[in-house]
Amino acid sequence: xxxxxxxxxxxxxxxxxxxxxxxxxxxxxxxxxxxxxxxxxxxxxxxxxxxxxxxxxxxxxxxxxxxxxxxxxxxxxxxxxxxxxxxxxxxxxxxxxxxxxxxxxxxxxxxxxxxxxxxxxxxxxxxxxxxxxxxxxxxxxxxxxxxxxxxxxxxxxxxxxxxxxxxxxxxxxxxxxxxxxxxxxxxxxxxxxxxxxxxxxxxxxxxxxxxxxxxxxxxxxxxxxxxxxxxxxxxxxxxxxxxxxxxxxxxxxxxxxxxxxxxxxxxxxxxxxxxxxxxxxxxxxxxxxxxxxxxxxxxxxxxxxxxxxxxxxxxxxxxxxxxxxxxxxxxxxxxx
Amino acid sequence: xxxxxxxxxxxxxxxxxxxxxxxxxxxxxxxxxxxxxxxxxxxxxxxxxxxxxxxxxxxxxxxxxxxxxxxxxxxxxxxxxxxxxxxxxxxxxxxxxxxxxxxxxxxxxxxxxxxxxxxxxxxxxxxxxxxxxxxxxxxxxxxxxxxxxxxxxxxxxxxxxxxxxxxxxxxxxxxxxxxxxxxxxxxxxxxxxxxxxxxxxxxxxxxxxxxxxxxxxxxxxxxxxxxxxxxxxxxxxxxxxxxxxxxxxxxxxxxxxxxxxxxxxxxxxxxxxxxxxxxxxxxxxxxxxxxx
Ligand SMILES: Nc1ncnc2c1ncn2[C@@H]1O[C@H](COP(=O)(O)OP(=O)(O)OP(=O)(O)O)[C@@H](O)[C@H]1O
Ligand SMILES: [Mg+2]
Numbered sequence: 001x002x003x004x005x006x007x008x009x010x011x012x013x014x015x016x017x018x019x020x021x022x023x024x025x026x027x028x029x030x031x032x033x034x035x036x037x038x039x040x041x042x043x044x045x046x047x048x049x050x051x052x053x054x055x056x057x058x059x060x061x062x063x064x065x066x067x068x069x070x071x072x073x074x075x076x077x078x079x080x081x082x083x084x085x086x087x088x089x090x091x092x093x094x095x096x097x098x099x100x101x102x103x104x105x106x107x108x109x110x111x112x113x114x115x116x117x118x119x120x121x122x123x124x125x126x127x128x129x130x131x132x133x134x135x136x137x138x139x140x141x142x143x144x145x146x147x148x149x150x151x152x153x154x155x156x157x158x159x160x161x162x163x164x165x166x167x168x169x170x171x172x173x174x175x176x177x178x179x180x181x182x183x184x185x186x187x188x189x190x191x192x193x194x195x196x197x198x199x200x201x202x203x204x205x206x207x208x209x210x211x212x213x214x215x216x217x218x219x220x221x222x223x224x225x226x227x228x229x230x231x232x233x234x235x236x237x238x239x240x241x242x243x244x245x246x247x248x249x250x251x252x253x254x255x256x257x258x259x260x261x262x263x264x265x266x267x268x269x270x271x272x273x274x275x276x277x278x279x280x281x282x283x284x285x286x287x288x289x290x291x292x293x294x295x296x297x298x299x300x301x302x303x304x305x306x307x308x309x310x311x312x313x314x315x316x317x318x319x320x321x322x323x324x325x326x327x328x329x330x331x332x333x334x335x336x
Numbered sequence: 337x338x339x340x341x342x343x344x345x346x347x348x349x350x351x352x353x354x355x356x357x358x359x360x361x362x363x364x365x366x367x368x369x370x371x372x373x374x375x376x377x378x379x380x381x382x383x384x385x386x387x388x389x390x391x392x393x394x395x396x397x398x399x400x401x402x403x404x405x406x407x408x409x410x411x412x413x414x415x416x417x418x419x420x421x422x423x424x425x426x427x428x429x430x431x432x433x434x435x436x437x438x439x440x441x442x443x444x445x446x447x448x449x450x451x452x453x454x455x456x457x458x459x460x461x462x463x464x465x466x467x468x469x470x471x472x473x474x475x476x477x478x479x480x481x482x483x484x485x486x487x488x489x490x491x492x493x494x495x496x497x498x499x500x501x502x503x504x505x506x507x508x509x510x511x512x513x514x515x516x517x518x519x520x521x522x523x524x525x526x527x528x529x530x531x532x533x534x535x536x537x538x539x540x541x542x543x544x545x546x547x548x549x550x551x552x553x554x555x556x557x558x559x560x561x562x563x564x565x566x567x568x569x570x571x572x573x574x575x576x577x578x579x580x581x582x583x584x585x586x587x588x589x590x591x592x593x594x595x596x597x598x599x600x601x602x603x604x605x606x607x608x609x610x611x612x613x614x615x616x617x618x619x620x621x622x623x624x625x626x627x628x
Contacts, residue, residue, distance in 0.1 A: 124434075217467055217469050217471040218471060218473070218474075219432075220429065220432070220465075220467065220471070221467065221471040221472075221473070221534070221537075222473075222484075223429070223432060223460065224427065224429065224460055224464060224465035224466075224467075224538070225460070225461070225464070225484060225485035225488060225537065225538070225541060226457050226458070226459075226460040226461035226485065226488060226489075226541065227457070227488050228457055231488055235473065235484060235488070236473055239473065239474070239475035239476070240474065240475070242475075
């Protein structure tokens with residue numbers, strides 16, 4: 001509208017003579033394009049710059065141990081002892097790999113199944129109920145899940161599963177004991193299970209949306225060939241939606257990597273390798289969350305920063321992988 | 337010919353001869369099946385077929401008409417008059433539309449495809465469909481697209497699949513263009529080629545009837561010509577029902593023309609008669625382009 005007024009101001013009489021001509025002159029319309037383009041460019045690049053800046057700051061603050069021990073030296077060093085000033089990231093890297101890939105492998109199949117079910121099979125009301133629950137689960141603050149985990153889930157799991165399993169293993173499968181460890185309330189398994197619960201709504205929602213995006217023609221083409229519902233899903237829906245589904249799984253992984261609160265509350269905080277299933281552990285977000293307050297030694301602070309830097313790199317890489325997968329596997333968006 | 341299911345058989349040779357434009361009934365100027373004009377008999381026949389959509393919208397109401405074997409029947413009429421609705425009722429595609437309700441009968445070789453115990457999957461294998469928008473499966477190769485329907489029914493033998501793929505692609509007039517790249521993706525074809533691929537895919541399962549909803553409306557004249565030739569060729573083997581907005585196309589290639597208006601069948605007859613001497617005023621007006 002502004003451009004229009006400017007246009008009539010400049011071309012004066014011509015425009016006033018034809019009041020019905022509300023389309024501004026091409027030059028102003030192109031100006032609008034330019035303004036919008038510039039705005040998008042500025043906003044987009046500032047996000048990119050912010051990301052890069054964040055990585056740089058993390059590196060500058062946490063670079064010292066990386067410089068001292070080398071990129072892989074710090075990564076693979078297995079001792080983390082703030083008292084003696086030894087800082088190696090490996091226990092936390094291992095903890096992160098176990099919790100996030102563990103959570104992902106627990107969650108992804110059921111979550112994909114629920115996503116497909118709610119998009120394809122569920123009667124409208126059931127689908128609405130599922131969607132509501134999924135949204136609710138995604139909206140619950142992780143500290144609430146954490147507190148529930150501490151007071152309800154963890155004790156219950158210990159009494160119902162961990163202790164019986166431990167006693168059973170001690171009686172009849174002693175070779176399992178090194179894997180299981182002595183049951184504690186807060187351990188890597190409990191943290192992983194809750195993490196799985198937390199990423200489930202993301203995988204469900206992303207799967208459901210990917211399935212819903214499949215165009216009607218694709219479905220009908222399969223049905224017109226005489227396919228059953230499941231055959232249609234296999235033949236046209238899943239191939240079409242696979243990019244979105246796989247990208248959704250990878251994004252859920254990124255979320256599992258970064259989720260802090262629940263893990264910090266439930267993992268038990270021990271950096272002594274090797275970890276056991278029923279024993280305490282730590283991962284990258286949890287060590288940062290749990291130690292930054294006590295970190296008074298500058299070396300301790302920089303080491304925590306360095307751990308943050310590695311976590312940043314990992315999540316960054318995982319997001320890139322998700323984008324790449326989506327691009328490679330995506331078949332939607334192309335006309336005809 | 338496979339049976340739809342264990343359904344009571346209904347004699348086919350009793351297509352109602354309805355006349356009288358003034359009575360409000362559609363003019364269905366047709367021979368009974370026993371004494372057809374060109375040796376044709378109704379392969380498909382609808383009786384008092386009505387389709388309602390959710391919310392009470394009427395798609396089509398009370399359509400009684402035959403569709404003759406090995407002939408092209410064209411459905412014409414202004415936009416929104418129910419052509420697509422009628423076509424989709426013929427192979428039970430409405431089963432998949434939430435809220436849609438079909439009443440009346442659709443007889444395929446005398447058996448009601450909406451009868452009890454009839455499996456819509458089997459119906460759709462016998463009555464294929466080609467849509468307005470070409471819809472090859474994007475992740476499948478050209479070859480896999482064509483044999484997709486056969487694989488569904490469990491055909492796995494390579495030699496059989498190869499044979500069917502070639503036959504169907506030849507029938508669809510696409511073989512020469514794609515025979516050297518059968519393993520490449522179906523999406524790399526042009527729109528016209530994609531539509532012919534969709535036709536080949538529908539033909540591969542050897543349907544008795546092929547329904548086509550504006551199959552050429554998104555295509556250029558050359559591809560359109562190609563598909564029109566194809567339809568004339570195809571009617572040796574299948575019965576065709578096409579929806580078209582193109583009067584010349586209907587006149588050129590159909591044997592029978594049905595004029596729909598506001599969800600009702602106004603007039604059905606041999607194409608030459610419909611175009612030269614329509615019995616109904618509205619048909620004449622529509623054909624001459626005065627409305628629609
Ligand atoms: N899924 C649907 N839900 C509700 N109403 C519908 C639906 N599909 C079609 N209709 C209605 O049914 C009537 C007939 O539609 P139909 O698509 O059969 O028309 P058509 O003759 O194929 O039109 P066109 O030539 O534009 O394709 C229209 O009034 C339309 O609004
Ligand atoms: Mg239509």
